[in-house]
Amino acid sequence: MATQHSRSAARIMIAPAVILLLGWMLVPLVMTLYFSFKKYLPLRGGDLGWVGFENYSRFVTSSSFWPSIATTLTLVVSVLVITVVLGVLLALLLDRPMWGQGIVRILVIAPFFVMPTVSALIWKNMFMDPINGLLAHLWRAFGAEPIQWMSQASMPSIIIIVSWQWLPFATLILLTAIQSLDGEQLEASEMDGAPPVKRFWYIILPHLSRAITVVVLIQTIFLLAVFAEIFVTTGGAFGTKTLSYLIFQRVLESQNVGLGSAGGVYAIILANIVAMFLMRIVGKNLD
Amino acid sequence: MGRITLENVTKTFGDVTVIPPLNLTIEDGEFVVFVGPSGCGKSTLLRLIAGLEDVSGGQIRIDGEDATNLAPAKRKLAMVFQSYALYPHMTVRKNIAFPMKMAGIDQAEQDRRIEAAAKALNLTDYLERRPGQLSGGQRQRVAIGRAIVREPSAFLFDEPLSNLDAALRVGMRMEISELHKKLATTMVYVTHDQVEAMTMADKIVVLQAGVIEQVGSPLDLYRAPRNRFVAGFIGSPKMNFIEGAEAAKHDAQCIGIRPEHLTASASDGQWKGVVGVSEHLGSDTFLHVHDTGLAETMTVRVGGEFALHHGDTVYLTPEADKIHKFDAQGLRIE
Ligand SMILES: Nc1ncnc2c1ncn2[C@@H]1O[C@H](COP(=O)(O)OP(=O)(O)OP(=O)(O)O)[C@@H](O)[C@H]1O
Ligand SMILES: [Mg+2]
Numbered sequence: 001m002a003t004q005h006s007r008s009a010a011r012i013m014i015a016p017a018v019i020l021l022l023g024w025m026l027v028p029l030v031m032t033l034y035f036s037f038k039k040y041l042p043l044r045g046g047d048l049g050w051v052g053f054e055n056y057s058r059f060v061t062s063s064s065f066w067p068s069i070a071t072t073l074t075l076v077v078s079v080l081v082i083t084v085v086l087g088v089l090l091a092l093l094l095d096r097p098m099w100g101q102g103i104v105r106i107l108v109i110a111p112f113f114v115m116p117t118v119s120a121l122i123w124k125n126m127f128m129d130p131i132n133g134l135l136a137h138l139w140r141a142f143g144a145e146p147i148q149w150m151s152q153a154s155m156p157s158i159i160i161i162v163s164w165q166w167l168p169f170a171t172l173i174l175l176t177a178i179q180s181l182d183g184e185q186l187e188a189s190e191m192d193g194a195p196p197v198k199r200f201w202y203i204i205l206p207h208l209s210r211a212i213t214v215v216v217l218i219q220t221i222f223l224l225a226v227f228a229e230i231f232v233t234t235g236g237a238f239g240t241k242t243l244s245y246l247i248f249q250r251v252l253e254s255q256n257v258g259l260g261s262a263g264g265v266y267a268i269i270l271a272n273i274v275a276m277f278l279m280r281i282v283g284k285n286l287d
Numbered sequence: 288m289g290r291i292t293l294e295n296v297t298k299t300f301g302d303v304t305v306i307p308p309l310n311l312t313i314e315d316g317e318f319v320v321f322v323g324p325s326g327c328g329k330s331t332l333l334r335l336i337a338g339l340e341d342v343s344g345g346q347i348r349i350d351g352e353d354a355t356n357l358a359p360a361k362r363k364l365a366m367v368f369q370s371y372a373l374y375p376h377m378t379v380r381k382n383i384a385f386p387m388k389m390a391g392i393d394q395a396e397q398d399r400r401i402e403a404a405a406k407a408l409n410l411t412d413y414l415e416r417r418p419g420q421l422s423g424g425q426r427q428r429v430a431i432g433r434a435i436v437r438e439p440s441a442f443l444f445d446e447p448l449s450n451l452d453a454a455l456r457v458g459m460r461m462e463i464s465e466l467h468k469k470l471a472t473t474m475v476y477v478t479h480d481q482v483e484a485m486t487m488a489d490k491i492v493v494l495q496a497g498v499i500e501q502v503g504s505p506l507d508l509y510r511a512p513r514n515r516f517v518a519g520f521i522g523s524p525k526m527n528f529i530e531g532a533e534a535a536k537h538d539a540q541c542i543g544i545r546p547e548h549l550t551a552s553a554s555d556g557q558w559k560g561v562v563g564v565s566e567h568l569g570s571d572t573f574l575h576v577h578d579t580g581l582a583e584t585m586t587v588r589v590g591g592e593f594a595l596h597h598g599d600t601v602y603l604t605p606e607a608d609k610i611h612k613f614d615a616q617g618l619r620i621e
Binding site (some may be wrong): 182184188192193195198202203209 | 377
């Protein structure tokens, strides 16, 4: 009953949540904007006053800026492609009735529960270590020279690690989407003379387009902010410095809060541009 | 051509036998209807013919050729599903074109067939819409359109009208019958609605628990049901069954008389009873008569308007030559 009384009661009830959310999002945003216009060097004099747009122009003119944007986009796009393609294939596989299905599904989901820092360390030390890593042993077993993953193939290494973490998410969402496909549609297309590959292309893939859109949008948000995986592996060296890592370096290594905040505002802009592009490309599926 | 022969076809799911060995011949150009209660295996049988399920034993032949292990697409059959199974992301035109595209038919021929089908099914104005923007009846027609453009040797329908409202169902029933007359292609039609079966079929196949109880023309089944199950299943309202002394007078375990073969009178007649509920349909009235001492209730069809009311005494008289007699096994006695 939407009486005056119940409506004001409802407002009071949800007020804490609204206030919390507003504070949660608005306070950091406003602080970032505030600091981005200041010269603020915590260990070298603290707040040194307003500087207008100087931080912004310094951040973009730095020689690391454009490479960091390129690195960020490479990482995001590569991981998206890998997780979506492999996710669709894995989901198709998991949808088949097979022995030990429950256990296999849990195993597939498991990487998602491992913290980014931990999984990156495991990959770095147990798989990709050039002397003791499993991959090094594998290479040697074939008589090949082990790859120095972190230095010679730094970007591929990070892409592999991040993809490994996000593949379960993609697989899970795509699996539920596949399971929601009406079986009669597949049977109809089978009777219409479509062989398996065409059934996939004309029936299953269009059905998945919505789920793929969701996977791409959600992953993009998180992939733009990838940090721990880079921090514990290459530390931003060997061309793995993404925008978020660059901001981290400006704030903590150079102790320049103002410059880092300006970078943060650029990151917001980049995220919005990427989101807009994605919406354009795949968003028409979300009608 | 579309002559379908089933020889000793069986189907088991795990250790449940859904279809015990079954033999059936569907002649070219026939309209065959499978009827039976829910879960009797009608859909399973249709899916076996379509190739969507593998048979557990026996042989399916289409036009004399062994099709038992043939892929569904190779059997030249088209199926219309209960849920229509249209492709939601394609327009009506693309839906109808899909089987032709898969078969690699050239574009001009595709367009010609689509136009023809759209015209026949009143879909011309909807060709650019998606299935989600169509009504139930229109979706049904698209599904039929998708089936006819393939020019199959037989059509398979699985309860195609069960999602439609009553008025639309009558209309579509006529359209499908009309289509059958025009194409003269074999049609196999599954339903549990015996009115659909009676009005559309050339031949009705009555199934119970996977077993064929009787095969015949609608009127054969109506006039001479082979057993009690068929007698009770075909005809609406249901046939009245009478057991005991009254049946013994006819040298039978059980006798059956249809509601339309009983006459009711307020003054005199063979059996006496009390009027219970009466259902007025305008053209007909169905009386449920109690306390006759013959069966729990007897249903009688009387003319449009009838003067008796709840609780009144009524007398019933059967038409002597319309009484069906059954023996202890439930089989018909001639
Ligand atoms: N995949 C399956 N696995 C196991 N049992 C099945 C399977 N498919 C159908 N059955 C069983 O087979 C029997 C016949 O099913 P079917 O779908 O052919 O019935 P039907 O006559 O079409 O009924 P309805 O009128 O309700 O559609 C049912 O008892 C059903 O439980
Ligand atoms: Mg069925």
